[in-house]
Structure formats: structure tokens, C-alpha cells
Amino acid sequence: MADKGKDMLENLDDIVLVESESENVVEKVNLLGDEIVARDDVPLRVPEVGMKFNDENELFDYYKKFAYAEGFPVRKKNSKKDNDDVLRYVTMTCSREGKRSSTTIGSLKSQPTIQTGCKARLIASMDSRGIWRINTVNLEHNHKTSPSKSRLYRCNRKLSAHVKRRLQVNDIAGILLHKSFNSAVVEAGGYENMTYMEKDRRNYVEQVRRLRLGEGDAAAIQSYFSKMQASFARFYFCIDLDEDSRLKSVFWADNRSRQVYKEFGDVVTFDTTYLTNKYDMPFAPFVGINHHGQSTLLGCGLVSNEDTDTFVWLFRTWLQCMHEKAPQGIITDQDKAMQNAIAIVFPDTKHRWCLWHILKKLPEKFGYHVDKGSVFHAIHSLVYDSQFVEESEDGWRVMIDTYDLHDNAWLSGVYDNRCRWVPCYFKTSFWAGMSTTQRSECMNAFFDGYVHSKTSLKQFVEQYERALKNKVEKEIQADFKSFSQMVPCATRYEMEKQFQAVYTIAKFREVQEEFTGKLYCDLISTSEGSSGTTYEVCEEQINDEQSHGKTFFVSFQREDCQIVCSCHLFEFRGIICRHMIVVLIRNGIKHVPDRYILRRWRRDMMKAKLQVYKNGSNMNAKWGVRVPPKEIGQRHDQVMLALTHISFKYLNGHNIA
Template sequence: MERSNPKGKPNSTVINASEGNDELNDDGVVNQEGSLLPNHSGLGEEEIPAIGMRFDSLHLAHEFYASYAKKLGFVTKVRNTNFDKMRKDTKIPINQSLHCTREGYRESRVKAATRSNRITTTRCKARMYVMLDRENECWVVSRVELRHSHPCSADKAVHYHEYPELTMHAKCVITDNDEAGIRPNKTYLALANEVGGSSNLSFSEKDVRNYITSNLRCSDDNADFNEMMNYFLRMKEINPNFFYAIDVDDANKFRSALWVDARCRASYEYYGDVVSFDTTYRRNRHGLPFASFVGVNHHGKSTLFGCALLGNEEIPSFEWVFTQWVRCIGTAPKGIITDQCKAMTGAIRKVLPDTVHRWCIWHIMKKTQFKLGGYARYGELSAMMNHIVYNSPSSESFEVDWAAFIKEFALGQNRWLADLYANRRKWVPIFFKSEFWAGMRSTQRSESMHAFYGGYLHCKSGLVQFVHEYDNVLGNKEQKELEDDAADSKGVIPCIGSTGIERQFQQEYTSNMFRNLQLEVRKKTDCVVRSTEQKGDTISIKVDEQKVFWGKPVYHTFIIQFDPLSRKSRCECNKFESVGILCCHILAIWSYYRVDTVSSCYVLPRWSKNVIRKHTYIKSSHDVARSNESHNLFRNLCSEFYNVAKEFVACEEEAAILRAVLLDAKSKLTDHRTLKVKTKGRPKGKRLGAELDKSIKKSMEKRKRKSQPDVVDLQTDNDCQGSVDNRFEDSTIWNSADGGGFMDLLNSFRHL
């Protein structure tokens, strides 16, 4: 049966074979009893499949039918593809059938009571056949069936897992939020709120997670390590002062890594006197311990000096990390705080021999309940131990009080307490009172960094996520420091008194450190000068400070050496030497002797807000290579659109004009895209040798007709069981193994 195309469609002669009771309507469309014709009211004529439609490629035919299916509410699949049998080595397709996924019928072999998977097949006959037209070098729709055996719903189709449509905007938001550590469910809710609810989105939360897994994560360990290396190289390219080091084993496999940002390296010059190092965090899929070097900035807040991933927690690993870190920063710190790890202690003793090593007192004291919780008088025992450890005024008093504590509670046989006492010079604060520690007594500053990571990483996180979260930590710390600097430049904290000393520190110190000084100013009222004794040029003064212990007042006596001429003072509590803040005892003496100004030696530049620091002019490195060029271009365009929109959003008339301009621009860009030349080089009709190609093709067809004048070569479609005329057959195949070879081809021109 020969049919012509609908009006407005290119003409094509196609032979269709009917199946069973199927009938052909006027448009060449097969009708079936009991089938449903979808509603095409919202579609244009060019959007509905019809016989004779032509496509430049098979891919375009797929896209057309898939777009049609999505608009109506069903899903397509490739049912069958036939290839050119004359060219088996190249596998050139010559026809293909596209079906509704609910075609066919299958009975489950599993009993209904135990069956969990859905059966979706309903013998649906909706399909579209396309065939290759070699003469015109395009694909032609040879047969189409529009009716379905099931209802179609375009509203439900947007929720089919076959149609996840992540827009460019959604992909950019997902990428940015993932880099910022925002969880996928929060990202999905944010995207849903933009469009007025989840029902208006064309994708689900699972699609968001799948996009993150497939595009922003590394699937295997090798890719994870390679991506981490690429990150280091990109950061090095952005700022040559970015430092990284990789340790590999004999088999060239990853073992450890250390990286330090350029801003961190510059800030170490000002804050690198004391460092905390901790390795308690290991939430990654490789199980590698994560370590961080943390210090204290001029606001008294944590600042980062570098991070490391260790192959293990043994001495060689720690030695490698400390060696590379010192090579990066140039000089070793004066003091370092760690936990009680023996391997770490051995590595520090070897690599940092001149650095004072201190154990984290917080880790030790939190073990008290586990080690001593079984004692009947544990509450009283714990309170007394805390008082001795934290409030001993001198090393001698600590020795006496500790011995009394052991005797009081009969703890002489406790090995844990015996070991602590043997190593008391590594963790008891009184033994470090003459050394500067910037107020640090534990590794909790490092653990606060780890807590930041813990909010966004889990046991399956890869190395790439660690280094990207490192970017976030740096950006967060940089922003906080800039905000604190801006706040200090804008105003000052009011004084609680009228002394000149407090006003002097108000103008010099940052707000946070000035508040710490004000605490000592308040405590000054609890101090009483008891006696003075002249010793040469200095005066030895005894000051009693009142404290409350277990609801009862307790007095501690401190001796201060004061020089009336230079107005220099030194207290045996050594708060200024260890923390850098004047103690209440010295402030009480100065108030007693009416000292109104402070010598410059007591105003530490480390806490000053008037010092210009080089690292504040260096931006922390940020990886911008996670997104492809199209995403970056999209962000830039959106930024420009937002800037234009915010200027005219207040007026409805101006907003309407802007909307009209955007629609006009979209129309022009669409027209510009359609006018682009789809083939490279010259058009086919103007290429060199085009006439020769036509002559060869015509001669071959003529010779073929002479050899078989009464035979029509029909190509059988295995799927639709129809036949087409020989215009779709390949009549230009030339095989050099034939009898005449190239000479036969030349002789064929005689018949032209």
C-alpha cells in the first residue's frame, strides 16, 4: 500500500504491511481496537511523529521521539536495530525501531505473594520506525503507531526516573553547595523552594545525590589520589607559594600527604610560636588519620598552619610529616601540644629537638572518670585532683598537694596516676608557667577544626572531599579574621574603669584580647596588698587573692617583684609570661603605686590591632576547576542578569520591558542557531569531484539494472515485516576483489 505524507511534510513513498486487525488511517497511522490515542492538543503538527519525517541523523530521530514521549507521558526504548550486511566491519545501521517501554507482555515466574518488582508491560504497540535514505543521506520515518494500550500522563512523566532533567542552574547550585559542605537534602529543598515546591521540579532528591556521586566524586581509589594530585597542581598554579608533599612507598603507592596554603605560610610568621597538632580524626573511606597544625591569631582564635593525611600513626609517618612541615614553614615552633601518643613523642624528639613538647591536659583529665570512676569517693576525688592540677601556685605546692591527694584517697597502687606523676612536667600547667603558650593548654583548637570537617564528611568521604573542605576551612577562618579586623577598626570596647592603663590597652589590643585583660581588671578587686619589702632597687610585694573553693573562700598568696624606677613587674603566677596578658596581681600593685602608663614591653605586638600583617593581603587558595567551562560561563551570565534585574525590579513597567527584551533576545539566538551550517567544509553540491561522484553512481545503477532488469531488490525489515522500494538499497558498493576491478569501473564510463 502506498501512502503520501501529510500536508506540509516532505513526500516519501513507503510501503507498510498491516498486522492482524490493524488498519491504516488516512495519515498512515495504525489503529487498534481498545487502544488509547494520547491527547495532542498541546502539541504542534511538527511535534507529532508522522510518516515521511526526515532527520539528519539517527540521534536526532531519537531526540525527537523522546521529546514527544516526554510531552505525552511515556518512556521510549530502542527495540531493534538492523545493520548493513554488506559492511559488517563498520556496523552501519540502516533501520531502527523505537518503542514504548510498556510494549510486550511478561508473566512473572515469582509467586505474587513474594513478588516485589513491578510488571510494567501491557502489550503496548506505540512505536516509530526510521530507515536510512542513502540517496538523500538522511533518516526517514517509515511507520508510526501513536495509540497506547495504557493511559499516558505528562504530569507523572516528570517523576519517571528515565526523565531526570537537571537544569544548568540546578547543576551549578548542586556543585556550589557540595563544595560548601551543604548536604544534598538541603540543596534539594533549596531548589524546591525556588520553584514553589518539589512537585514543580523535574528531578528528585535521588537525582541530586546521583549527580554528586557521578560527577563530583571519584569512583575508585586511584582516581581519588589522582584528583587530589590535580588539586595540588591547580593550587600551585594559582599561587606558587602553595606547598604540598606526597610520600609514596616502594611500589609507588600513596602513603602520606601534607599541604599548606600560601596564606597559612605567611601567617606563621606572626602566630607560629605555639602550635597544636592532633590526629584524632579519621573519617574517610581510606581510613587514613587526618592531622592539622593549628595556632592562635591576634584575636585569640584558631588559625590553620597546614593539614596532613597519614598512612599510619607510627614514628616514620610522623617524622615525615614534621620534616616536610618544617621544610615548608622554615623554622620550628617554640612549643607544640599533642596527645599522649608515644610515636608522636618519639618523632618530635627527633625532628623538633629544640621545641618544647606538651601533652594535652584535656585528653588526660577527661579520662579521670574512666580510670577512677569506680572509687566510692569519686566526686570528692575528682574535685580535689582538678584543684591541684589547675590551681597549684608553684611546682613545690603541686608536689606537696599531690602527695597528700594520693595518701588521702589511698591511690598509691594506681598505675595510671603513677605514670601521670612521672610525666608531670609534660602536662601539669605549673611546669610551663615560664614559657609562652598563647593561652593554649590542649589540642581542642585542632579538634574544633576537626568538628568543622565532621559536619560535612563521613566514613565514605574521599580524599578529594578532604582537600575541598580544607578550602572551606581556610575561607571560613579568613572571613572571620577579616570580620574581626573590620570590627576593631570600627570601634572599641568600653572601659570598665577610668585608669590610664585600661585605656592604653583599649587602643592597642584587639577586642577579644582586651576583654581578657578586663577580666583581670575585675579580679583586681579580689586582691589585697599584704606587705612590702625593699630588696635593693626592687620591692618584693605579697598579694593575697581570694577565690571560692567548694563554697568557701580560699586565699592564695603571690609574690611580685616591682621596680619603681622602670615600673617593671614580675609575678610568680607568670600569667603574662605564659599567656601574654597582665595578671590581676600586677594590676593591683600598679594601682597601689599609682602607675598610669604601661611600658611597651607589656604591650605585645602579637595581640595588637595596629600591626600590619602581610598575610592579610594574601587570599586563601580556592579551587575553581570543579565546574566545566559551560557552568562557569552560566554563572557569569546569571550574575550579569541579576545585576540588571535588581535595577528594574521595583517598577512593573520596567520589569515588563526587560522581560520583553529577554524574550526577543532568546528568539534571535534561536534563529541564529538554526542558521548555522550543519556540515563542515563546502556544501555537498559544490565540493570538488561532486560531478564525478554522481557519474560513477549513475553508471553503477545503470549497469545493475541491465544485469537484473526484472528484479526488484527488497530490504526486509525484521521488526515491522514490511518492505520498501530499492531506493533505500546501497547501489554504490565497490569491491576491488570483483572480476573487472578498477578497469571495469573505467569501462563503465563508455555507457554514459
């Protein structure tokens, strides 16, 4: 024991002063490690009757360090004051003293307990001079002790002021707690050097958040939104309350989202499957796609229920926020309540189901099938390779017969609604290339660094604001890249130069891929008809080192340069396809008409139109909704500035250029 103690002398940091009753000297005693070790060969000291301390805190500090060295937890059990309200007696015990209440005996879900009825303790009193003296000591425990586990007992865990400050800063910055803790472990040199556990950090942060929230949830969030509306022009929010004035749902959108919607609100995705916060309110973002092909937020809500009435409220609120302009298309999952609400609020909007949500269910629905691999392949081929409705439906019937799937209720259900999710039924409409709600999932992934399941309502909207600013910065950088850089053309066709001159880098790369893909296309035949010339184009498609030819049909009218391909890439994504390029080149077309160069993909796209508002707002008592003021000022003409003047025009309603 002595040798072990000597080996630890070089690492003695915590020293306590102990006065001996028999000797009028002060000894420096180290209280760390597996044993209590004296420095410079001072005799080992353990708690004993007669030891004196200057005050009660010094006594408790000493006993804690002794317990740490021995490997057991401690706590103050009893304290007694005199008639002058001065503390005179104190009992300090092993934290495993006492026993759990008998009411928990026999419970099928009883929780583990630390209490074992341990009698180890220390009793002390203060004399007339204010000196504390140990009167009783019991060092016997009825359980094992372990110095190596001392750091894990609650009494020995603490967060320093530095750690607390860092936690608050990281929480405001949106850094997840587990990432913050892992960084602290590395900084400390390992878990064994940590003075706290991860749950201590989490408990502290949640406490700070509660203190930050302060007032009731509904009142706090409305107060926050009111502040945002006063600070930022045209910040919009709506709160839905129940009959007892309890918060049901909330929606908000900053001015930038409202302006972006005017340019990129043609197609949106809506998904509530991402995250529910600590109040079990699903996050419901409206997501579009900008001119760089990036996800862009068009407002979002938190909803307490996922029924038709709730979605009707949310969709109507969003529509009001977006100047009563409904989207051309909306993508959701198969939720029936959503479908009903969309039919009510957006009767003229095309509604599609998320293809990914459907296909991901295949293993669940056909995992039992002896030919499940073949079934998966057949469904994927029908979904992705069918150009025409007739082709898809004929192939579906063959698949049902081949694998005897007539009695599969799920498959029958999705087939009855095939026009909502099989691409060949809707690819003639513009969807900005969005096939699934993975646009929403991409946006959700963006918010992963800022919000989580324990985020409070007020924290949620605050973190949303920070995350959105980060998203805006990414778009600024993409704007700058498209302004300051140019991707060289891959061919010498003037048509490619047309797109190079006006499209963003991201979208020009998509166009360029079609120009290079032209190399794999051959004109097979032509036929004349009343609607112009139809060209048969065969494209060699190479997948997994195997190639096969696929035929596409391109209709072309020379008089007005109207061109349509059976792949409908242009109608669906707004990108001219390689099959069309082959036909245009064949006919000597050097410049495509402007209708094939979409405004929404241009690099000089401006998303904001400055509008003047008067201050003021009104309250709709029936809905419990705060409604932004009506427009009463003059509208400025849309500012179509070249990117040479853009450092980014409007952030949360303010021109910061």
C-alpha cells in the same frame, strides 16, 4: 472509587495520550493518585491488549504512570531488534519480577531484596507503520501495592536539571548535603512532594566529584597543587609516595600561612583526631593563634598512617616549609608516635599534651569507683588550682591515699608524665593561653561546613582553599573592627589606656578584665628580700555563689620595674594579671614597661613580608616530593603600615590591598 477520582480532578498534571483500537479517538487519561481516574468522566482506562502508542518511549511513560497510580515499580526487561537493528519487541515488568540468586540463600548477612517472582507485565510490539501495540497484559501481582509509596521506588525518583545544577553549586560552596536536602524539602512543601530521596542527591554529588577528579588520585592532586603553585606565589606542597608510587601522605600551605607563621608560629597545636576522608587519611592541621585570639591555620596535611615515620616526614616537611624555624611549643594528644617524631624533628621545642583529652577520660577510667564524683573533683582541683609543683605533688599523694588509687595503672601513667599536661609544670612558659588542642578542634569545627568523611582528596584541598578564604575574611573584619572601634576604658588608670591604644579589641578586653578584677584583690603583707619586694595578694574568688580567698605572691623590683606573679598569667598568656596591677598601682607606676605589652597582640601587627622569587621548582625523586624554589631575590623591608592602610595585605600570596 469514582467519588475519590472526581476529588482529584483539580490536581491533574500528568496526562498521557492513549489511542483505543476500537475507537478512533484520543482520550485524556489522568494517571496519578491511588486509582487511574478519567478526566471529565472519560471511562477509566487500564492497560489492555490492543492499546496503541506512537513510540516505545510513550508506551513506557504510560506504563510507569499506571504503575505509579497502582503503587508498584516497573522496569524494561527484554527488548528485541530486527535484522535492520530496529527495536520491534519490548517487555515491561513489575520490578519485583524474578528471584535472587540461590547463592545468597543461608547467608548470615544477606541483604534485603525487592524480588518476589511477580509475574505482572506488559508485552508490546511495533508494526510496519511504527505504531506500538500492546500484545500481552498481566495485571496480577503476588505482593501488596501501595500508591502512597510509589514516590520511593527507584524508577520514579529523578533529579531535574535545576536540582542537579543547584547540587553542584552547593557542593562547590561547601554546603553539606543534609542541609541542602532539608532546604529542598521545605521548598517542595514536604517529603510527599519530593521527586527524589536524600541518597539520590548524595549519589549524584559523589558521581560529579568522581568525574571532577577524573585521573588517578595522586596524579590529580599533584596536578592541582602544580596549578596552585603556578598561580600563587610561594604556594608550597609536598607529596610522599611509597615504593610503588602510591600516595602515602600530602602536605600543603599557601603563602599567607607561611607568612603568618613568622608572627604567630611561637605556639602551635597539632591534632589528627578530627576527620578522616573517604580514603581513611586523617586530616592533620597545624594551628596557631593570631593577634585577635582567633585560630589561624599554619599548614595542614593528610596522612595515610599515624606511625613515627609518617609524622617525622610530615614535621620535617612542615619545618622546611616554615624556613627551618621550629615552634617554641607544640600541643598534641598522648599519641606515642607523635611524641617520638617531635623528639626527633623538634628536639628543642617544648611539647605538651592536650589537657582536655586527658580529663575527658576520667569517666571511663573511674566510672567504677564508688567515690567517682569526689575523685573527679579532686583531680580537677589539683590540675587547675595548684600554683606550685610541690603543692600539686603533695595533693596528688593525698588523693591517691584517700581514694585508694595505688593500683590504677592509667593514673600512674599520666602522673609519670605530669610535666606534659599539669599546668603548674609549664605555666612559666608562653603558650598564648592555649591549654589544650581545642584550638585545633575549633579550627576543625570551622572546616565542618566544607569537608566531610566522603570528601575526595582533590575536593578536600579545593574546599580547604575556600574555607581558608572565609577564615581570612573573618580576620579582615576583626582587623577593621579594631581599627574603626575603641572599647572605652573601665578605669582611669593610665596603664589601661596604654593597652587600649595598641591592643586589638579582643585582647584589650582580656586586659580590661584584669583591671576590673583588681576590685577583688587586697594586699595582705609585704616582705623585703635580696631580689626585691614580695607582696602577698589575696583574691576573693566567687564560684557558684560561694566565695573563698586565694593567695598569690608578686615579686617586684622597683629599679627596673621587673614584676612576676605566682599565677604566671603573663608568662602563660601574655596578659598582665590583676595581682600585678595591684602591686604596680601600689608603687605608683603609671606606665608599664614595653616588655609587658606584647607585639603579637597589637592591632597594628603586620603578618606578611613580601619576598621576590624566581619561577621554577625541582623534584626530589627519593621522597616523591615537589619542592618549592629557593629564594634568590631581594627581600623587601617589612611593611609596618597602620591599620588605616589595611584592607588586608596578602591573600594566598597576592597583595590585594
